[in-house]
Amino acid sequence: MAERLTKDQRREALNDLPGWSLDPEGDAIEKTFRFAGFIEAFGFMTRVALVAEKMNHHPDWSNVYRTVSVRLTTHDAGGLTELDIKLARAMDRLAG
């Protein structure tokens, strides 16, 4: 199972993830993605869903019209792990 990141590892990972922020407890990272419209937002979610399923690592997220709000945490570990960082990078790539 993936190990929770240390404080230093969390800080280092976030330096490399523009737009992502740590939640107050340090157990999750969050980002709000905004798209041109609903179809673009939903297309993003569809592409991410395929990657997430392949990784067996799934986002907590919600969609309102052209906005997708994302929170990444590793439920099995009760906090942030390398899997969340990997998925965050994939989401940034798929949003671009």
Ligand SMILES: C[C@H](O)[C@H](O)[C@H]1CNC2=NC(N)=NC(=O)C2=N1
């Ligand atoms: C059994 C299965 O491996 C787990 O339930 C997976 C599925 N997707 C998951 N997604 C996330 N974000 N955290 C998890 O701990 C997790 N665990």
